[in-house]
Amino acid sequence: MTKTTFQGHLDDLRTIVEPALRSALSRADWPESLGLAVEYSLMAGGKRLRPVLVLLANEVCGGSAQAAIPAAVAIEMIHTYSLIHDDLPSMDDDDFRRGRPTSHKVFGEALAVLAGDCLLTSAFEVVASAPLPPGQIAELVRILALAAGGGGMVGGQVLDLEAERGSFLRAENSALLSEMTANTGCDLKKTTVAEQAVLPGATAKIRSPGSPNSDFVTIDSNRTAETRVVELTRIHKMKTGALIAGALELGAICASADSESRNQLRQYGHCIGLAFQIADDLLDVTGEQTKLGKKPGRDVDLGKLTFPGLLGIDESRKKAEHLIQEACRAVEVFGDRSRWLKDLARFIVERDH
Ligand code: IPE
Ligand code: IPE
Ligand code: MG
Ligand code: MG
Ligand code: MG
Numbered sequence: 001m002t003k004t005t006f007q008g009h010l011d012d013l014r015t016i017v018e019p020a021l022r023s024a025l026s027r028a029d030w031p032e033s034l035g036l037a038v039e040y041s042l043m044a045g046g047k048r049l050r051p052v053l054v055l056l057a058n059e060v061c062g063g064s065a066q067a068a069i070p071a072a073v074a075i076e077m078i079h080t081y082s083l084i085h086d087d088l089p090s091m092d093d094d095d096f097r098r099g100r101p102t103s104h105k106v107f108g109e110a111l112a113v114l115a116g117d118c119l120l121t122s123a124f125e126v127v128a129s130a131p132l133p134p135g136q137i138a139e140l141v142r143i144l145a146l147a148a149g150g151g152g153m154v155g156g157q158v159l160d161l162e163a164e165r166g167s168f169l170r171a172e173n174s175a176l177l178s179e180m181t182a183n184t185g186c187d188l189k190k191t192t193v194a195e196q197a198v199l200p201g202a203t204a205k206i207r208s209p210g211s212p213n214s215d216f217v218t219i220d221s222n223r224t225a226e227t228r229v230v231e232l233t234r235i236h237k238m239k240t241g242a243l244i245a246g247a248l249e250l251g252a253i254c255a256s257a258d259s260e261s262r263n264q265l266r267q268y269g270h271c272i273g274l275a276f277q278i279a280d281d282l283l284d285v286t287g288e289q290t291k292l293g294k295k296p297g298r299d300v301d302l303g304k305l306t307f308p309g310l311l312g313i314d315e316s317r318k319k320a321e322h323l324i325q326e327a328c329r330a331v332e333v334f335g336d337r338s339r340w341l342k343d344l345a346r347f348i349v350e351r352d353h
Helices: 006-024 032-042 049-060 065-086 103-107 109-128 134-148 153-165 174-184 225-254 259-286 298-302 307-311 313-330 332-350
Strands: 203-207 216-220
Touching: 006 049, 006 065, 006 332, 032 065, 032 103, 032 109, 049 065, 049 225, 049 259, 049 332, 065 109, 065 134, 065 153, 065 225, 103 109, 109 134, 134 153, 134 225, 153 225, 225 259, 225 307, 259 298, 259 307, 259 313, 259 332, 307 313, 313 332
Parallel strands: none
Antiparallel strands: 203 216
């Protein structure tokens, strides 16, 4: 009998994704250690949210799953690379991910970095091999690159770390920075995200850039609380929202969707993407390691700028809830076919993992 519950549909889609990920890994020409490190992270489970979103968007636009599988695999590869790098000692310095020790704990930092690089690069090879016309493939590559790059996930990760530690441009070599300022005309001393995050008239301690263990520096601020929320929203939209919105757009492209459908799905993606990171911040406060597969409490340890940190738990929940309602409105255009997307939006804020 066909399963009709949301959970059943999610399971069906994951059943498509898992073997597709595995077959993208069968690379005889990779060094054995690299293959093992990539497999270790990619095949460790995880919610598979982004590939599921590719398939759901493709489905709601009437596409065939077969044509969308390469894009689904590619975005999960990029997401997994982002997690490996996110956990590195120079970034969030985490020991557990997807219920296992992090990649660098098992394989060492060099191989963890390279496994991430390999996943990122392979993602583009996979998407370029999709059974679609060249114009559609080029569009998939463009959207994937935009979502993952400096204006998307990578840029958001930079802002996330700067909010925690202060600008990277305040690196130890101030003479070199001054020289660069003189040569480029850029103001390298402009206000950082972390400075902007401090309450008006207050002082705060932020970490010096470069090393999570280095001394804290005290900064003063005249920023408003509202500005801090705006800045954090930008960080979350970039580091997490961009890949999630990108997943929906990839699915729409695979189905040759018209521009209205594509725009509505992108809009839905931006709303659930931000809600997803708010939920992640909340779970870091309220969640359990056994369910999360990663250690909670790390955001406070690291001094991260987060929604519960800024607004408290209740307000953060309300904000996520509003975003979910906005997301559901964005997909009304699909009528009854929007059902799974609406259920998924709800799952994002109600999840415990
Ligand atoms: C974790 O993403 C990183 C964030 C963007 C918050 P997920 O919560 O989707 O991680 P997996 O894929 O299920 O492991
Ligand atoms: C990570 O955000 C976003 C990425 C681009 C990987 P977090 O640092 O909050 O993710 P977790 O909590 O470690 O999974
Ligand atoms: Mg992080
Ligand atoms: Mg992290
Ligand atoms: Mg987190």
